[in-house]
Amino acid sequence: MDDKIEIGHGSGGLMTQKLIHEVFMKHFDNEWLRAEGDSAIVESTHKKIAFTTDSYVINPLFFPGGDLGKLAVCGTVNDLAVTGARPGYLTAGFIIEEGFSFESLEAIVKSMKAEADNAGVCIVAGDTKVVEKGKADQIFINTSGVGFVDNLHSSLAGGGLIKDGDVVFLNGTVGDHEAAIINAREGFFESAGLVSDCASFNGMIRRLLDQTDTVRFMRDITRGGLAGILHEVAQMTSLGFEIEENKIPVGESVQAFCEALGYEPLHMACEGKCIVIAHESESGRVEAIMKNHEYGKNAARIGKVTQKHPGEVVLETIAGGRRLLEPPREAKVPRIC
């Protein structure tokens, strides 16, 4: 096998065939890819399907807790899961810079396969483009996903079910992913213990939906952090939030990192965290289900939905005051996902 990606690997000719067979098919192998059609034909188990897409341009490609490949699977699986869907099938589109190493490509592909297996999804179609050296930064991956939605859960996605008094949960510490990425990129602290939380949490969401009746809304916390997501939901619903700062889990390393460098953990991206909004009557049950799951061990009830200040997120601070939590205004750091 050649050791570097060349322009010819994106040509559609014999080199492309070789790349497909010796890297992608070798690891992703399944009946849909073996069919080598222009599209994969999959069975739709439900009347309603969820459809989503995300491109991943993270730098660095490999970081504590994950890599581009793992992230590209988790991110899209989570986007499906939080709309109430059972994630089913993914596609993978690779844009590769000429000269990128086969070894790194294969490591990324293996990681995608391992995470797809964890999440219970299949990568059924793909595409590879190669651009000239200097025209992309190593490798970018798009994954799109299809999932299947029970009728019962088909109204979860839009936020229309959220009501005044509902309880807001978070499945663990915030800021881990972005802190780990910044630290890996800049090399600030060598043994800071900063590890991305990158994970497919669809299993936890499934338990919540199967074992409770009043989950109103879920959303994963990525770019914009917890504050960004709360603001988006407040805008969507014309309701507000009252959040208790001291209930929001933040890891010690992330706290120390943010204090040292002036970051706000509530504005920092996660890759394995979501908010869950549920009716108060079931709040004990929701919390227990989350805490019993691997990806919800540090789950917490962080606040409530309120109609008192529509569109606003009020933070009850650790110091005992109240202040408006600002949405993130600008990117301090590009390419965290």
Place this chain on the structure above:
Amino acid sequence: MDDKIEIGHGSGGLMTQKLIHEVFMKHFDNEWLRAEGDSAIVESTHKKIAFTTDSYVINPLFFPGGDLGKLAVCGTVNDLAVTGARPGYLTAGFIIEEGFSFESLEAIVKSMKAEADNAGVCIVAGDTKVVEKGKADQIFINTSGVGFVDNLHSSLAGGGLIKDGDVVFLNGTVGDHEAAIINAREGFFESAGLVSDCASFNGMIRRLLDQTDTVRFMRDITRGGLAGILHEVAQMTSLGFEIEENKIPVGESVQAFCEALGYEPLHMACEGKCIVIAHESESGRVEAIMKNHEYGKNAARIGKVTQKHPGEVVLETIAGGRRLLEPPREAKVPRIC
């Protein structure tokens, strides 16, 4: 509105919201995007769905006959159509270089919307990433697509229906897209009349499937050209092809361009062409349906499937001889799609 894309437009914060509303939602506007969920929830009309993905990295972004946006819709629509699916929904993932102009972005987005309307599909979910100046070349777009497949046509994709003696059709001239792109990029000939054939031909495919009974296989001709596609199908099926060179339509400008610069039209990418393989008994009907459609006016019966030389494509040349048509070995030109 700002006139250049900044890193903040990819941050997930207020600038991202502004970009989404003032560019993407403004043009793509539909019920699914307005829901602003992490995934779009769409109705599945069939038990079998086709799912595909392609990234588009073409250079230049605007060319005679189309642009990146039009191409990103056509290409994915055609990939769905040739597997027998009715194209339904697309997602759009944008990777944008810092400093890219809003004016160009808006032109591309408008073009995507116009082509989606032509093809009868909706763009229901999207994603935007911004990378630092110099880390991508202007803009790359991934589109993924979902279509719905009638049971009757669910075996078309794999090539398993193709039989010895079946007839091979082509819906028009080959090489137009790649010749137009190379000419636009290199500025070889100013008024050569080279225009990309970039088009969504799903309407033509639908007529073929609705009005005939023996279509065995279809595939769009992109990277690798007609020769590449015939070789792929020959490998897939362990059958061969006998193709008559003088039946393959090649436009005068493309012929002249290829002769001047030493290109082989049969190895050059199209973006609005496909091969259709059908039983001989219906060949007159298939040809007539294609010729009566806007995107099949120059359709031709170009040869036959044979079991005589499995895996090989034999060309009966214009000069009266027979030779093996070689698959394209390497990319002469990167980023034609």
